[in-house]
């Protein structure tokens with residue numbers, strides 16, 4: 001099975017640069033015959049319908065669990081539906097620790113978008129102080145982050161993103177990824193991505209880790225040539 005690579009643009013790119021990025025990515029993937037699923041999560045302002053030859057799926061980084069309504073600053077199903085969006089990130093550590101989303105609200109959002117039939121990339125991962133408290137503390141933390149979450153949902157893709165590896169350049173070692181993914185695989189048999197300072201220089205080792213089904217990439221995905229390089233590594237490893 002092909003590895004799943006997903007790009008989280010976070011607060012980067014515009015409508016114009018996102019379109020140029022996706023057109024360039026599609027040209028590369030179509031030419032290479034890559035059959036894997038590639039997900040792109042652009043900022044909400046750049047959501048659109050993109051006709052691609054390759055299997056490139058556009059997802060929302062966030063949305064409110066509603067069709068429409070009075071939730072100032074939020075978008076709902078009506079806005080996502082305009083662009084045919086059926087994929088969403090839920091539980092990203094930046095939504096938890098910067099934007100203050102509680103596990104209860106995250107679980108509510110998860111259940112709602114599950115009801116709408118969305119593909120959900122559900123993110124879990126511990127902060128440094130939990131990692132430093134030991135394996136049992138990490139396991140308990142990850143279990144708590146699955147509170148209220150249907151981990152058997154057929155359109156769930158899990159992503160393990162240790163907070164201390166996100167945006168820091170400090171990638172988890174292959175050994176630690178394997179050990180932690182084994183813990184998470186006991187919670188769910190759904191595809192499990194790793195995220196946290198993935199880049200062209202380390203993605204081959206990460207994708208080779210048993211129990212790692214792909215990668216959720218931030219910084220190194222924002223440049224299309226860097227993303228293409230990582231996809232080419234994934235293709236090479238596939239053969």
Ligand SMILES: O=C(CO)COP(=O)(O)O
Pocket residue numbers: 008092161165166167168169195196197198216217218219220
């Ligand atoms: O948060 C991430 C992807 O969702 C990871 O970000 P970086 O790749 O920049 O560490």
